Amino acid sequence: MAETILFWIFAVAAVLSALAVVFPPFPRARDPIHSAIALVACFFFVAATYALLSAHLLAVLQVLVYAGAIMVLFIFVIMLLNLQQDESRELPKIGLFKVVSALAVLSTGAALVLAFVGEDLLAPIQGQLVAEVPAPETYGTLESVGKLLFNKYLLPFELTSVLLLVAIVGSVIIAKRDPRSTFVPEAVRARTARERHGKRLPPRPGERPAPVGEEVVN
Amino acid sequence: MTIGLNHYLVLSALLFSIGVMGVLVRRNALVVFMCVELMLNAVNLTFIAFSRYRGDMDGHVFAFFVMAVAAAEAAVGLAIILALFRTRKTLDVDQANLMRH
Numbered sequence: 001m002a003e004t005i006l007f008w009i010f011a012v013a014a015v016l017s018a019l020a021v022v023f024p025p026f027p028r029a030r031d032p033i034h035s036a037i038a039l040v041a042c043f044f045f046v047a048a049t050y051a052l053l054s055a056h057l058l059a060v061l062q063v064l065v066y067a068g069a070i071m072v073l074f075i076f077v078i079m080l081l082n083l084q085q086d087e088s089r090e091l092p093k094i095g096l097f098k099v100v101s102a103l104a105v106l107s108t109g110a111a112l113v114l115a116f117v118g119e120d121l122l123a124p125i126q127g128q129l130v131a132e133v134p135a136p137e138t139y140g141t142l143e144s145v146g147k148l149l150f151n152k153y154l155l156p157f158e159l160t161s162v163l164l165l166v167a168i169v170g171s172v173i174i175a176k177r178d179p180r181s182t183f184v185p186e187a188v189r190a191r192t193a194r195e196r197h198g199k200r201l202p203p204r205p206g207e208r209p210a211p212v213g214e215e216v217v218n
Numbered sequence: 219m220t221i222g223l224n225h226y227l228v229l230s231a232l233l234f235s236i237g238v239m240g241v242l243v244r245r246n247a248l249v250v251f252m253c254v255e256l257m258l259n260a261v262n263l264t265f266i267a268f269s270r271y272r273g274d275m276d277g278h279v280f281a282f283f284v285m286a287v288a289a290a291e292a293a294v295g296l297a298i299i300l301a302l303f304r305t306r307k308t309l310d311v312d313q314a315n316l317m318r319h
């Protein structure tokens with residue numbers, strides 16, 4: 001009974017936060033940062049669903065890796081890009097392509113949902129559905145995943161380590177600034193030019209302006 | 219009603235289709251990438267639901283690998299987005315159309 005209530009709460013919340021990623025509910029929330037926060041919420045609810053399925057290790061890993069590392073990386077990138085307002089205020093262009101693709105996605109989603117809800121697909125295995133067979137004590141724990149990972153799936157495990165190394169090297173190379181074409185913001189360039197010429201900076205807000213007779217550059 | 223395998227699969231299908239819709243509709247490259255991560259999560263949920271139904275743990279290991287690959291892909295993809303922004307000063311994927319026509 002508790003599982004039913006919890007499943008419905010987590011499932012509805014996960015779908016609503018996923019919809020908030022794609023279609024921001026408030027007119028001012030069209031920034032990528034609002035989508036990132038909605039996605040973090042979705043990841044938390046999906047991790048709770050994993051816990052309902054007795055996948056304890058993966059529930060914790062979902063929070064640690066997805067919500068704790070990948071989304072933090074996203075938010076750092078959003079902060080570093082420092083998007084100006086006109087880029088982040090994104091009006092959805094309703095063109096023919098968008099409408100047709102949305103219809104295609106909706107029909108695919110409906111087909112997927114109906115395929116799973118239909119009775120004949122899962123008829124031979126009706127007796128072994130999730131809630132009817134209780135999970136053993138060692139199901140979904142770190143130890144049992146580790147036993148599989150180092151025995152049966154040792155080769156994919158080692159290949160994943162190579163993949164992570166390649167990803168590290170690749171991302172450093174791609175994101176590295178080319179010294180010849182460094183993008184310096186206009187304010188920084190102007191300020192360093194002023195300092196180089198020895199002129200005074202304009203007064204900060206709240207300060208009295210410099211007395212007459214001394215050079216002030218606007 | 220008891221929660222069966224169907225419920226988890228329907229939830230996963232819904233999350234996947236919302237992710238696909240996001241990739242097609244949104245124009246900001248960061249949000250497109252976030253919807254790709256949403257799709258990967260839906261696939262993870264399918265793996266774990268089927269693993270629970272079958273009683274073995276192979277689905278957990280596969281979902282573990284999907285998470286590792288998603289982390290690597292996030293790093294490389296965000297580096298690409300940074301490089302894209304640096305040259306074009308915009309993140310609009312509709313404006314990255316040099317190879318069209």
